[in-house]
Amino acid sequence: MALEMPDNVLITKLDAIANWCRKYSLWPMPFATACCGIELMATGASRNDIARFGAEVFRFSPRQADLMIVAGRVPIKMMPVLQRIWLQMHEPKWCISMGACASTGGVFDTYAVVQGIDRFIPVDIYVPGCPPRPEQLIQAIVDLQEKIQREGTVMGREFEAPERQKPPLALRPEGRAGLPGLIAAPPPEQQP
Amino acid sequence: MPLERSQLAESSAEPGQPQPYLWRMNFGPQHPAMHTTLRLILTLDGERIVDAVPDIGYLHCGFEKLGESLDYNQYVVVTDRMNYLSSPANNVAWHEAVERLLGIQPPRRCQYLRVIAAELARISDHLLCIGAMGLDTGAYTHFMYAFNPRERIYDIFEALCGARFTTSYTRVGGLCRDASPKAIQMIRDFCRDFPKVLRDIHLLMDRNRIFVDRTKGIGVLSKEEAINRGCSGPVARASGVTRDLRKDEPYLCYRDFDFQVCCATEGDCFARYRVRLAEMEESLKIIQQAIENLPSGPVNLDPGYRIVLPEKQAVYQTIEGLITHFEILMPNRGFRAPCEEIYVATEAPNGELGFYIVGQGNYVAYRARCRPPSFIHYGLMPHLIRGHMISDIVAVLGSLNIIAGELDR
Amino acid sequence: MELQGLIESLQRDFPSLSWSEFRGQVRAWVSRDRLFPLLKTLKEQHGFDMLADITCVDYLYYQEKKPARFGLVYVLTNTQTNQRLVVRTFLDEPDLVAPSATPLWEAANWLEREVWDMFGIRFAGHPDLRRILLPEDFASHPLRKDYPLQGLGERNNFPIIRRAES
Numbered sequence: 089m090a091l092e093m094p095d096n097v098l099i100t101k102l103d104a105i106a107n108w109c110r111k112y113s114l115w116p117m118p119f120a121t122a123c124c125g126i127e128l129m130a131t132g133a134s135r136n137d138i139a140r141f142g143a144e145v146f147r148f149s150p151r152q153a154d155l156m157i158v159a160g161r162v163p164i165k166m167m168p169v170l171q172r173i174w175l176q177m178h179e180p181k182w183c184i185s186m187g188a189c190a191s192t193g194g195v196f197d198t199y200a201v202v203q204g205i206d207r208f209i210p211v212d213i214y215v216p217g218c219p220p221r222p223e224q225l226i227q228a229i230v231d232l233q234e235k236i237q238r239e240g241t242v243m244g245r246e247f248e249a250p251e252r253q254k255p256p257l258a259l260r261p262e263g264r265a266g267l268p269g270l271i272a273a274p275p276p277e278q279q280p
Numbered sequence: 281m282p283l284e285r286s287q288l289a290e291s292s293a294e295p296g297q298p299q300p301y302l303w304r305m306n307f308g309p310q311h312p313a314m315h316t317t318l319r320l321i322l323t324l325d326g327e328r329i330v331d332a333v334p335d336i337g338y339l340h341c342g343f344e345k346l347g348e349s350l351d352y353n354q355y356v357v358v359t360d361r362m363n364y365l366s367s368p369a370n371n372v373a374w375h376e377a378v379e380r381l382l383g384i385q386p387p388r389r390c391q392y393l394r395v396i397a398a399e400l401a402r403i404s405d406h407l408l409c410i411g412a413m414g415l416d417t418g419a420y421t422h423f424m425y426a427f428n429p430r431e432r433i434y435d436i437f438e439a440l441c442g443a444r445f446t447t448s449y450t451r452v453g454g455l456c457r458d459a460s461p462k463a464i465q466m467i468r469d470f471c472r473d474f475p476k477v478l479r480d481i482h483l484l485m486d487r488n489r490i491f492v493d494r495t496k497g498i499g500v501l502s503k504e505e506a507i508n509r510g511c512s513g514p515v516a517r518a519s520g521v522t523r524d525l526r527k528d529e530p531y532l533c534y535r536d537f538d539f540q541v542c543c544a545t546e547g548d549c550f551a552r553y554r555v556r557l558a559e560m561e562e563s564l565k566i567i568q569q570a571i572e573n574l575p576s577g578p579v580n581l582d583p584g585y586r587i588v589l590p591e592k593q594a595v596y597q598t599i600e601g602l603i604t605h606f607e608i609l610m611p612n613r614g615f616r617a618p619c620e621e622i623y624v625a626t627e628a629p630n631g632e633l634g635f636y637i638v639g640q641g642n643y644v645a646y647r648a649r650c651r652p653p654s655f656i657h658y659g660l661m662p663h664l665i666r667g668h669m670i671s672d673i674v675a676v677l678g679s680l681n682i683i684a685g686e687l688d689r
Numbered sequence: 690m691e692l693q694g695l696i697e698s699l700q701r702d703f704p705s706l707s708w709s710e711f712r713g714q715v716r717a718w719v720s721r722d723r724l725f726p727l728l729k730t731l732k733e734q735h736g737f738d739m740l741a742d743i744t745c746v747d748y749l750y751y752q753e754k755k756p757a758r759f760g761l762v763y764v765l766t767n768t769q770t771n772q773r774l775v776v777r778t779f780l781d782e783p784d785l786v787a788p789s790a791t792p793l794w795e796a797a798n799w800l801e802r803e804v805w806d807m808f809g810i811r812f813a814g815h816p817d818l819r820r821i822l823l824p825e826d827f828a829s830h831p832l833r834k835d836y837p838l839q840g841l842g843e844r845n846n847f848p849i850i851r852r853a854e855s
Binding site: 336337340342344345346348349380381383505507508509510512521523528529619620621622623625632634636638640641646647649651655656659688689 | 711712714716738739740741742744746747751752753762764768771773775794795796798799800803807820821822823824831832836838
């Protein structure tokens with residue numbers, strides 16, 4: 089089918105155009121608890137202007153944001169708040185764990201600090217440093233944009249990907265007879 | 281105008297009975313106006329605050345417990361993260377306390393450099409406080425004006441100690457490194473340019489109608505209340521308490537400098553803003569005097585004290601230096617703190633930052649208690665905002681400069 | 690008046706009072722039942738109008754023998770003369786109750802709540818003695834020496850949110 093196309097029409101995939109729109113309009117929600125929050129402010133301030141990368145619209149309401157930047161240590165009293173805010177954000181959403189404390193607990197290997205938020209919520213990008221320099225945070229945002237462009241789909245299928253890989257079926261309780269090398273599973277627990 | 285407390289008391293018919301028109305609102309811990317992780321549970325009459333119950337601990341990380349397992353030099357890394365707007369001031373406070381416990385005094389050059397770093401930190405802290413206060417009351421441009429010189433202070437810290445933000449500048453009996461000529465030149469340049477920034481801030485905010493209306497007469501703290509509630513620093517000085525530990529209990533070499541204690545008598549948010557601005561000018565004076573009279577000589581204590589590590593050149597080229605280095609690092613041969621206890625307070629940007637250290641005869645503190653000014657000041661919040669509107673909370677909060685890292689530790 | 694002289698003059702009313710000095714800082718020891726009268730006297734008659742700090746030390750594993758396990762520390766400040774006085778008292782288990790200083794200083798309110806939170810020492814007469822830094826359902830008092838630094842697993846005790854569930 090021959091179709092005359094004018095020069096100013098481009099053909100692309102729907103996914104690609106959606107990703108392109110998404111990646112340049114990230115609205116971060118600063119979940120700034122501690123020192124990294126000040127560097128996050130510095131990233132937004134005049135010298136390291138985060139607006140150059142299309143991510144300057146800081147929204148403190150989780151329902152209006154699609155990128156959560158967890159900046160700072162997350163103690164046990166804060167973790168339920170963090171999870172609740174993550175659940176309030178709408179898809180598509182991403183999470184940057186900024187700084188050593190948010191990623192691993194950092195120097196605070198104590199009773200009160202969660203040793204890495206990725207134990208309890210999903211994280212896309214980790215930024216090392218204590219605290220990271222603003223340039224590092226900008227690099228993280230650029231990396232996230234690249235990830236969105238490469239992997240994103242209109243329907244958000246990439247978020248389901250680990251779940252589609254169904255775990256292998258469990259062996260039947262009595263074991264599968266005739267196959268060598270398989271150990272019979274323990275009998276189901278007795279119900280009291 | 282804020283309601284008087286007696287009016288509020290009259291309006292509640294029976295004490296103890298909840299009024300149908302009083303309602304409760306949760307404010308924080310994740311809220312645009314709460315710059316850090318603070319929370320208030322407000323009881324409101326329309327938009328007026330009848331009562332507020334602060335809830336803190338959302339950033340409690342066990343600093344004091346950590347201080348019982350890190351040695352006196354390692355713990356300085358943790359003090360950086362207390363008041364993270366002014367890390368060098370915390371470093372200086374911690375090692376001032378440790379050195380008082382050990383009974384040593386660092387050399388003159390070290391004292392001068394510590395004063396410079398602490399005063400730069402004070403400027404940086406006050407700049408962010410004033411900027412955030414403007415941001416909360418609707419002056420975003422002002423925030424940018426205040427944040428820009430902070431970047432220059434970060435550059436100076438980077439030249440002084442290699443990190444722009446969490447500095448870990450001090451060591452027991454010295455500093456992590458001597459100031460290079462380039463750093464000194466940067467400080468001189470900063471002293472030359474900073475008065476213009478201050479002038480800009482004065483011009484932007486002092487007669488700004490919105491800012492003045494939102495801060496004058498808000499959150500008034502009387503002098504008696506300020507003393508009784510344990511306030512210190514700019515919050516107390518704005519209420520007329522003429523107390524500045526740099527003058528009253530001189531530590532380091534603050535006796536050498538000519539500066540004034542800035543006070544106001546109104547005790548409201550605007551007074552706190554003015555006191556902070558005036559303090560920045562005094563800090564600048566101190567820095568100028570210190571940088572021009574910077575003594576020569578070593579920055580660290582003599583290695584003979586067995587406290588500070590010797591120079592790297594001596595370690596690599598002489599056997600005595602190598603042995604000294606090795607011995608200081610050995611847990612059973614390094615310096616030992618006496619089995620004694622001491623409370624030492626210094627004037628941090630927010631107020632009296634005290635450390636209560638219990639030594640146990642070795643290189644680790646048995647108890648490293650920190651007396652944070654923010655903790656005391658946040659306890660004032662219900663008292664200051666009672667009877668005001670919701671929108672006044674942010675002005676009061678900005679003027680108190682609550683830092684959650686220091687508040688919860 | 691010099692602090693040493695002040696304390697010696699107070700010893701007539703407070704026979705259990707003793708004092709020591711370390712690097713210029715005067716510490717006064719007093720028994721628990723005389724603590725509140727001593728603080729009241731110091732505040733109302735001797736001008737110690739500001740309470741800088743209340744804290745506590747757990748001497749469970751301390752090298753030197755102490756008379757009891759917990760030592761309370763009150764740092765008082767005279768804002769006129771800039772003198773500091775540290776008032777100490779000892780408490781032992783199981784009777785961990787001290788008189789509250791909130792009638793004298795408002796500042797004591799949160800400081801005492803923190804001591805209760807971290808050490809489990811109750812203050813009789815405190816208006817609102819709740820946990821302040823840790824969650825209400827936290828079971829231990831973490832700054833006691835028999836509590837481990839890494840905790841008892843409180844920090845691992847959260848539901849896990851996976852990508853597909855959120």
